[in-house]
Amino acid sequence: MATNTFTIELNGSQLILTLKSNAFNLFEQPANNLWTFDLEGRLVGMYVDQANYRRTLDNRFFKKTHVNISGEYFRSVKPVPFDIAFPLLQRGTNLLSRVRDRCPEPFQEIIAKITCMTPVALREQTRTFNEIYLPISILPPDQYMALVVQLTEGCNYNQCLFCNFYKDRPFRIKSVPELTDHLLAIKGFLGKAILLRRSVFLADANAIVTPQSRLVTALDAIHNHFPKLNDIYSFIDVFTGIKKSAADYSELAGRGLKRVYLGVESGNQELLRFLNKLQLTDNIIKLSENLKSGGIQLGIIFLAGIGGLRYAERHLRDSLELIKHLPLSEGDIVYVSEFHETNPEYRKKMESENIPLPDMFAIRQLSKQFKAELKAVVPKGVAVSIYDINQFFY
Numbered sequence: 600m601a602t603n604t605f606t607i608e609l610n611g612s613q614l615i616l617t618l619k620s621n622a623f624n625l626f627e628q629p630a631n632n633l634w635t636f637d638l639e640g641r642l643v644g645m646y647v648d649q650a651n652y653r654r655t656l657d658n659r660f661f662k663k664t665h666v667n668i669s670g671e672y673f674r675s676v677k678p679v680p681f682d683i684a685f686p687l688l689q690r691g692t693n694l695l696s697r698v699r700d701r702c703p704e705p706f707q708e709i710i711a712k713i714t715c716m717t718p719v720a721l722r723e724q725t726r727t728f729n730e731i732y733l734p735i736s737i738l739p740p741d742q743y744m745a746l747v748v749q750l751t752e753g754c755n756y757n758q759c760l761f762c763n764f765y766k767d768r769p770f771r772i773k774s775v776p777e778l779t780d781h782l783l784a785i786k787g788f789l790g791k792a793i794l795l796r797r798s799v800f801l802a803d804a805n806a807i808v809t810p811q812s813r814l815v816t817a818l819d820a821i822h823n824h825f826p827k828l829n830d831i832y833s834f835i836d837v838f839t840g841i842k843k844s845a846a847d848y849s850e851l852a853g854r855g856l857k858r859v860y861l862g863v864e865s866g867n868q869e870l871l872r873f874l875n876k877l878q879l880t881d882n883i884i885k886l887s888e889n890l891k892s893g894g895i896q897l898g899i900i901f902l903a904g905i906g907g908l909r910y911a912e913r914h915l916r917d918s919l920e921l922i923k924h925l926p927l928s929e930g931d932i933v934y935v936s937e938f939h940e941t942n943p944e945y946r947k948k949m950e951s952e953n954i955p956l957p958d959m960f961a962i963r964q965l966s967k968q969f970k971a972e973l974k975a976v977v978p979k980g981v982a983v984s985i986y987d988i989n990q991f992f993y
């Protein structure tokens with residue numbers, strides 16, 4: 600469907616309705632308010648009264664702002680209670696209700712869906728989402744618009760000192776019938792909203808750990824259910840990723856596995872030990888070589904600021920040394936994640952070893968330095984980007 604725009608006057612305001620192939624926008628002038636919905640009528644995001652809001656598929660609302668603290672810009676994301684967010688959504692919905700009869704088809708159809716999204720209907724969405732998914736803890740920034748398929752649940756390692764993403768669930772791999780049910784449920788839940796999704800992301804922490812033949816079956820099943828989403832992405836870990844060969848990765852690449860994301864965190868072995876992430880840099884190199892030989896792109900993640908100033912110099916130095924040994928090429932991404940504490944155990948250990956915790960300004964400076972120095976050593980065509988875990992919504 601081509602983009603279709605319709606403009607209508609309402610009590611001195613101009614409403615611009617835009618129906619795209621994957622979303623619907625309502626723009627209110629001169630108030631400058633904008634609401635974006637998926638094609639099932641669910642709010643995706645809104646800009647109302649000069650504030651930016653996002654809604655997740657499980658029906659939580661967040662307000663996104665930038666804050667300038669002492670000349671440095673920090674992004675802020677704050678949850679907004681439903682009873683505050685819903686009236687802002689309702690302002691858009693009410694405008695649409697009032698003009699619906701004056702709009703041509705197919706605007707009437709999408710407006711009818713939007714106006715059905717009452718608080719009861721939205722809470723029902725939360726219930727359904729929570730039946731399909733365990734909480735989706737994190738995705739890489741370039742995959743925020745992926746369709747998440749929870750082939751596995753949790754993290755098979757789950758011992759890194761700084762990580763709290765999957766402490767709430769035991770690790771398991773879905774059986775083939777479970778995966779089929781999961782895929783059918785996702786399809787039913789998203790309906791036409793699938794059109795907003797650009798790729799598939801295999802969750803949770805390391806779906807590539809799935810035994811090869813089951814993984815191949817899973818990728819085939821995903822393509823059967825979602826034939827328009829060709830590219831598949833996933834996190835991977837060194838501990839288990841090293842057990843698959845270049846030929847295994849080539850087989851997965853042939854089934855659409857495009858890039859995997861590896862939490863390297865640091866090239867410094869001592870810091871990795873401190874963080875209880877007992878991966879060897881030699882294995883990181885070997886795994887990267889196998890992946891690239893198999894035709895899979897790399898997403899490499901470093902954690903800037905972790906370990907504080909005690910580790911900062913060797914963390915950066917050894918990470919730069921490591922990156923020079925990875926077979927990076929065009930299409931690969933290196934992420935610098937500004938460290939945010941999620942696991943209280945990290946703070947406890949830092950304090951017990953008398954290591955001062957850097958503040959947000961110190962972490963920002965470390966991440967800027969990390970990014971600049973990485974940029975200077977990666978090959979042409981390899982992106983170096985910031986990974987802000989607080990910006991993730993699903």
Ligand code: SF4
Pocket residue numbers: 754755756757758759762763764765804836862876
């Ligand atoms: S950082 Fe990755 S490997 Fe470590 S516990 Fe978290 S999800 Fe698992």
